[in-house]
Structures are given as C-alpha cells and as structure tokens.
Amino acid sequence: MIDRKQVLHVGRLARLELTDDEVDRMSGELSTILDHVERMNQLDLEGVEPTSHIVPLENVLRADEPRPSWPREQVLEPAPDPAEGAFRVPSPQA
Amino acid sequence: MISEEECREAAELALDQLPLWVREKIGNVAVIVEDSHPRHLMGIYDPVGGVQRIVIFRDTHPNAAEVRKTVLHEIGHYFGMGEEQLQARTKMFCGCELSFGDRPNTHTCPVCLAHPGVLPVINEQAVRYALQIALALESEVAPRSIFHRKNYFYPDNPKGYQISQYDIPLARGGWLGDVRIHRVHLEEDAAKLTHVGESGRIHGSATSLVDFNRGGTPLVEIVTEPDLRDPAEAREWAQLLRTTVKQLGVSDVNMEEGSLRCDANVSVRRAGAEQLGTKTELKNMNSFRFLERGIAAELERQTALLEAGGQVEQETFHFDPRTASLTPLRSKEYAHDYRYFPEPDLVPLAPTEEMLRHAREALPELPAERRERYEAELGLPEVTARQLAFDAQLGDFFERALAVADGVEPGVLANWVAGELSAAQRHFGPDGREVDPAHLVAVARMVVEKRITHASGREVLHTLIDPGSSVGDPEEIVKARQLAAVSDASELEAIVERAIEAEPAAAEKVKAGNPKAIGPIVGAVMRETNGRADGGEVMRLIREQLGLD
Numbered sequence: 075m076i077d078r079k080q081v082l083h084v085g086r087l088a089r090l091e092l093t094d095d096e097v098d099r100m101s102g103e104l105s106t107i108l109d110h111v112e113r114m115n116q117l118d119l120e121g122v123e124p125t126s127h128i129v130p131l132e133n134v135l136r137a138d139e140p141r142p143s144w145p146r147e148q149v150l151e152p153a154p155d156p157a158e159g160a161f162r163v164p165s166p167q168a
Numbered sequence: 169m170i171s172e173e174e175c176r177e178a179a180e181l182a183l184d185q186l187p188l189w190v191r192e193k194i195g196n197v198a199v200i201v202e203d204s205h206p207r208h209l210m211g212i213y214d215p216v217g218g219v220q221r222i223v224i225f226r227d228t229h230p231n232a233a234e235v236r237k238t239v240l241h242e243i244g245h246y247f248g249m250g251e252e253q254l255q256a257r258t259k260m261f262c263g264c265e266l267s268f269g270d271r272p273n274t275h276t277c278p279v280c281l282a283h284p285g286v287l288p289v290i291n292e293q294a295v296r297y298a299l300q301i302a303l304a305l306e307s308e309v310a311p312r313s314i315f316h317r318k319n320y321f322y323p324d325n326p327k328g329y330q331i332s333q334y335d336i337p338l339a340r341g342g343w344l345g346d347v348r349i350h351r352v353h354l355e356e357d358a359a360k361l362t363h364v365g366e367s368g369r370i371h372g373s374a375t376s377l378v379d380f381n382r383g384g385t386p387l388v389e390i391v392t393e394p395d396l397r398d399p400a401e402a403r404e405w406a407q408l409l410r411t412t413v414k415q416l417g418v419s420d421v422n423m424e425e426g427s428l429r430c431d432a433n434v435s436v437r438r439a440g441a442e443q444l445g446t447k448t449e450l451k452n453m454n455s456f457r458f459l460e461r462g463i464a465a466e467l468e469r470q471t472a473l474l475e476a477g478g479q480v481e482q483e484t485f486h487f488d489p490r491t492a493s494l495t496p497l498r499s500k501e502y503a504h505d506y507r508y509f510p511e512p513d514l515v516p517l518a519p520t521e522e523m524l525r526h527a528r529e530a531l532p533e534l535p536a537e538r539r540e541r542y543e544a545e546l547g548l549p550e551v552t553a554r555q556l557a558f559d560a561q562l563g564d565f566f567e568r569a570l571a572v573a574d575g576v577e578p579g580v581l582a583n584w585v586a587g588e589l590s591a592a593q594r595h596f597g598p599d600g601r602e603v604d605p606a607h608l609v610a611v612a613r614m615v616v617e618k619r620i621t622h623a624s625g626r627e628v629l630h631t632l633i634d635p636g637s638s639v640g641d642p643e644e645i646v647k648a649r650q651l652a653a654v655s656d657a658s659e660l661e662a663i664v665e666r667a668i669e670a671e672p673a674a675a676e677k678v679k680a681g682n683p684k685a686i687g688p689i690v691g692a693v694m695r696e697t698n699g700r701a702d703g704g705e706v707m708r709l710i711r712e713q714l715g716l717d
Contacts, residue, residue: 087319087320087321087505087507088321088328089321126314126510126516127314127510127512127514127515129515131515132312132515132516132518133515133516133517133518133519134289134290134515135289135290135291135292136263136289136290136291136292137292137293138256138257138258138291138292138293139208139209139257140208140210140228140258140263140264140265141208141258141262141263141264141277142208142227142228143264143265143274143275143277144276144278144281146271146272146273146274149273149276149281150273157375157377158272158377159271159272159273159274159379160272160273160362160378160379161273161323161377161378161380162375162376162377162378163323163375163376163378164374164375164376165363165364165374165376166322166323166361166376
C-alpha cells in the first residue's frame with residue numbers, strides 16, 4: 075500500500091505538483107502495481123537468474139566514430155530562455 | 169564547415185608542429201581535403217604505394233582546431249596505434265564528439281539532449297578502455313554487467329536520470345599499490361552548469377547556463393576500499409592512479425579539464441577503535457593540492473565535532489578552493505534517493521574472451537612494474553627508478569633514449585634524463601623545445617668520452633631546449649660555442665703550469681698539506697680554458713706538478 079505521504083515524496087523527487095485528487099488517484103494506482111509485484115514475489119523463482127532485459131541480446135555496441143552534432147540554433151530552438159548559446163534556467167543553488 | 173583552404177592550412181600547420189622525431193619518422197605526408205565521407209568520418213590515414221596520405225573530410229570539421237585533432241589522430245595510426253591507444257572520440261551513448269572549451273551546445277544531439285524517442289548505444293571504445301583500467305587495477309571483470317538509471321532531478325541532467333552501473337558493475341575488487349579497489353564501473357558525465365548570479369536583483373533570482381557539450385562523456389568510476397589513512401597519503405595515491413591511467417593512454421587524466429575528478433569519503437575514529445566512523449563525502453576537489461587540503465579540513469571539522477560531544481552526520485560537502493572551506497550541499501535529505509532501476513534501453517554487457525584479450529594486450533608497462541624493472545634489470549638507484557617510472561613523459565623519453573643508446577650506460581642516461589633534462593624542462597616550461605632522445609644520448613656520450621665537460625653537456629642540453637636559440641644538433645652546438653674539452657694533454661699541462669706560477673701562495677699551501685687551497689689554481693685553469701677542462705684531470709695534473717702524487 076502506497077500512502078499519501080509516499081506519493082508526495084515521489085512526486086517531489088520528480089518535481090511534480092499534485093492536486094489532492096491526483097494524490098489519491100496515484101496512491102491507488104501505484105498500490106495496484108505494487109500488489110502485482112507482490113503477487114509475483116510469491117512465485118518460486120529458485121534458480122532463475124534475475125532478468126534485466128527481455129531481449130536475448132548482449133553487447134550491442136557502436137564504433138567510436140563521430141557523427142555530426144545538431145546545429146546550435148536547432149538545439150536551442152525549444153529553449154524557453156536561451157542566453158549566450160546556452161539553456162538559461164533558474165539556478166538550482168538559489 | 170571549414171573552407172577547403174583553411175582546412176588544408178590547418179592540417180599542414182599541424183604536421184609542421186609535430187615533434188622532430190615524429191616528422192623524421194613519417195617523412196612527407198600529403199594532405200588531401202575532401203568534402204565529406206558517406207559514413208561521416210573525419211579523416212582517413214591512407215598510405216598509397218609508399219606515399220603517406222591523410223584525407224580530411226571538411227563537413228565534419230567546424231574549425232581549424234578540429235582539423236588539428238584529426239591530423240594528430242590519423243598520425244597515431246601511422247605509428248601503428250590502434251584506436252585503443254587513442255582517447256575516445258565520442259560520447260558514451262551517442263556519436264557527438266568529445267570536446268573541451270568549445271562553444272556551448274555545439275556538440276549535442278537528440279540522444280544527449282534526451283529528446284523523446286531516442287535510444288542510447290554504448291561506445292565500444294569506452295568499454296575497451298574501461299576494461300583496460302579494470303585489468304590494470306587487477307580488478308575482476310564481471311562476465312555480465314548491466315546498466316541502471318540513477319534518477320535525480322537537476323538541470324545538468326536532461327533525462328532526469330544518469331545512466332550508470334549499480335549492483336552489477338563492470339568489475340569488482342583489485343589493487344593499486346597497497347590500496348584495495350572496491351569496484352570499477354562505466355557511466356556518463358553530466359552537463360556543465362555555469363552559475364550566474366544576477367546582481368541588484370532579489371536573492372533567488374540567480375540563473376544558471378547549461379552547456380550540454382560535456383553531457384554524456386564516458387566516465388569510469390573507480391571506488392577504493394577505506395585504506396587511506398591521511399590527506400597526504402590520499403593525494404599520493406590519487407597521483408599514482410593518474411600516472412597509471414595516463415600510462416594506459418585511455419585518458420589525458422587532466423584535473424583542470426575535469427578528465428580526472430576525485431570525491432573523498434572521510435571519517436574519523438578514536439585511536440584503537442575497530443569500526444570506522446560515520447563518513448561524509450567531499451566533492452569538487454579539482455587539484456591534488458585541494459584534495460589534500462579538503463580532506464585535512466574535514467578531518468579537523470569532524471574531530472572538533474566529536475571532541476565537543478557532537479555526532480558526525482552523513483552528508484555531502486562542496487569544497488571551495490578559494491576559501492578552503494566546506495559547504496554542505498542542499499537538499500541532502502533527497503541526495504541518496506536515486507531509485508535505481510535497470511536501464512531498459514540497454515542490453516547487458518558481457519565482455520567476450522576476445523574483448524578481454526584485446527584489453528590485456530593493450531596494457532603497457534605500468535609504473536610499479538617499470539620501477540621494479542629499472543631497479544632489477546638496469547640497476548638504477550631507487551630514487552631515479554621511481555622518478556622515471558612515475559613520470560610517464562620522462563619515463564617514455566628515457567625508453568626512447570635507451571633504444572638508441574648504442575653503448576651509453578643506462579645508468580648514465582637515467583641520470584641525464586632524471587637530472588639535467590628534467591631540470592632544464594622545468595626551467596623552460598611549456599615553451600621549451602622538444603629534445604630528440606638521440607641528441608641527449610649524443611650529449612651523454614660526449615661527456616662520458618670526456619670530449620666535453622659535464623657543465624658543457626648541460627649547456628648543450630639547454631641550448632637544445634631553449635626556444636630562443638637556433639636549432640642545431642649537439643655536435644654543431646659544441647663547435648659553434650667552442651665547448652670541446654681541452655683534450656690535448658700537453659696543452660692542458662702547459663696551462664696548469666702557468667696557473668701554478670700565477671698562484672704561488674696557493675701552491676705553497678697545497679704543498680704544505682692543505683688540499684683545500686687548490687681552489688685558486690683550478691680557478692685559473694678554468695678561466696684560461698673557459699671551463700672546457702675536465703675538473704678531475706686538472707686536479708690530477710696540479711697535484712702531479714706540485715710533486716704530491
């Protein structure tokens with residue numbers, strides 16, 4: 075069970091502002107997910123290697139060869155407040 | 169894109185600026201400028217029938233500095249270096265080129281900017297380098313390691329998570345010197361934030377500029393066990409680590425440019441206590457001196473706190489080198505809540521036998537091994553062996569000199585490299601000219617053969633390094649400066665005879681049994697010969713002529 079306090083905590087970590095209604099709804103939805111995981115935990119998985127990926131592939135690598143980067147104008151195009159060729163943001167230290 | 173003419177000029181300049189020994193080795197190199205390569209390559213080293221050719225593709229080069237980098241990279245291929253001996257060129261998960269000091273946000277793409285729908289692909293070279301580092305640290309490579317998302321919210325991180333490794337790192341365990349290694353893992357760097365306070369405005373209105381050029385740079389994190397006991401030891405060990413990684417050739421490990429960074433975990437405990445105390449983490453120590461100072465300051469803080477009856481709390485500090493002070497980082501209550509989970513966009517990394525063999529074969533001789541060999545096989549004294557082994561540049565120079573020593577004793581060369589050459593290089597700094605190892609060997613040989621004195625040898629060496637002197641080889645310098653030792657025995661005997669006549673009082677004292685009084689006579693000989701006489705030989709002749717031997 076995920077209570078309101080935990081939802082608010084996770085919300086804060088993701089910088090999400092949640093209304094009271096949303097907190098209630100998330101609490102229910104996240105709890106359902108956790109319940110599902112809890113059910114899976116009841117399976118007997120003795121000897122089964124933990125799976126990090128369901129695709130049976132390993133070592134998908136690329137050669138260390140440069141590819142053109144994007145032009146800066148294009149990079150900054152969606153920035154709300156560009157300055158000096160950079161993304162200007164409220165200082166996280168303030 | 170750079171113009172064809174500029175591109176050719178930059179490439180030719182880069183070739184001209186190569187050290188002499190490189191130029192001699194490669195001979196003439198033709199530079200070919202082409203517009204583009206279908207696979208967006210930057211350059212190709214392409215020898216055709218004995219002609220060395222470097223092809224540079226214009227479209228991947230915004231400026232002259234980039235052309236220079238490509239030329240140096242391609243020259244590396246001439247010397248048979250595989251890619252693995254050069255530094256990685258692109259980011260950890262995308263093809264953006266690594267850069268330092270370029271205009272902000274000119275090396276970014278949808279992958280490293282975290283646009284929706286993009287997928288990371290691991291840089292093969294970064295894996296190879298990380299494996300080399302792991303093997304050099306005698307760390308055990310995991311048969312299969314996976315990547316995790318380390319979630320945190322900060323403007324230096326556009327995805328909202330950093331791709332790192334967590335419970336199954338690339339390698340575990342190992343040693344460097346007498347310090348145990350805990351783990352070695354691969355991850356990506358964050359973007360660079362420049363904080364700009366806005367003066368005259370209310371507090372809290374300051375802004376930061378985000379430059380994503382650095383974001384996604386491959387990083388290898390090396391974690392030690394708590395085996396370091398004091399600040400100086402920590403600094404020395406960090407220097408050893410740097411030398412070791414530098415020797416591997418996988419990074420320039422430059423602290424100023426951030427290609428080597430150190431965080432320190434610090435704790436104190438009462439004398440005799442088994443258990444380590446609560447630790448704090450220090451970040452941002454961007455020089456070895458600051459590392460030592462930061463740890464010292466934190467040890468002092470913790471000790472004072474405990475002695476006053478307080479308790480150390482686990483927190484993270486930012487070290488400010490200007491004031492040598494530690495500031496706790498904000499929002500520490502969330503700092504360790506990273507909610508790691510396996511990165512679904514990347515499949516596991518399972519180093520094959522071939523990858524491991526490649527990494528093993530690429531390992532050069534490491535400082536500790538080199539020192540041992542210098543002592544055991546070349547019979548160098550410990551101090552010299554250590555100096556040459558732990559200063560990669562000096563050591564490599566010594567190796568190159570040894571290769572062309574042709575009979576000059578290793579011990580003699582070692583003294584010249586570790587002593588006079590190293591001192592002269594410090595004297596001239598970065599402006600000093602590069603010395604050809606064969607020239608150093610020639611100087612040492614002339615001194616050994618008593619064709620010039622040691623002091624003249626030093627003068628020749630200085631002339632070779634001095635950027636203000638006209639280039640020459642040692643023989644020419646000896647001739648031009650008339651440094652050849654007075655080797656004609658009868659000539660020197662006559663000079664000694666005149667010197668004794670000129671200093672009768674000193675001669676009497678020496679004869680009366682005061683060996684120190686010989687100074688003025690030696691001085692007179694040296695004046696007459698402009699210092700070109702061998703000191704030992706002069707002393708012998710004076711004593712002989714005074715009837716003392």
